[in-house]
Amino acid sequence: MYCPKCRTQYVEKVNECFDCKIPLVEELPEETPFEKIKWVALTPLAGEVYAEMVEEVLHDMSIPHFTKSDWATSAFNISSANLVGAKVTIFVPEEHQDEAAKLIEELLGKK
Ligand SMILES: [Zn+2]
Numbered sequence: 705m706y707c708p709k710c711r712t713q714y715v716e717k718v719n720e721c722f723d724c725k726i727p728l729v730e731e732l733p734e735e736t737p738f739e740k741i742k743w744v745a746l747t748p749l750a751g752e753v754y755a756e757m758v759e760e761v762l763h764d765m766s767i768p769h770f771t772k773s774d775w776a777t778s779a780f781n782i783s784s785a786n787l788v789g790a791k792v793t794i795f796v797p798e799e800h801q802d803e804a805a806k807l808i809e810e811l812l813g814k815k
Contacts, residue, residue, distance in 0.1 A: 707724055707729075762794070
């Protein structure tokens, strides 16, 4: 038995995921290939520290994501000190956009 959300495998007798509190399934659905996902950009974050915080939360929520910085550091060969204020954009699948945007709002709102 597997959890369809976090993909944890459970022994036969378990019917519900301990973490997600949802019914388990016999077999996992096939994962959507990366290229098939419709990625959308979230509000750019001011700095990599925020981006790392957000990535951690997205990871905990099992939301696929990737980040893109607007600085091509290797190309320009600039030191990290110059990167303060650099914007980092996080991409998530379209179906997770609202959820992710809300998470980020809550995360950054607390500060
Ligand atoms: Zn689960």
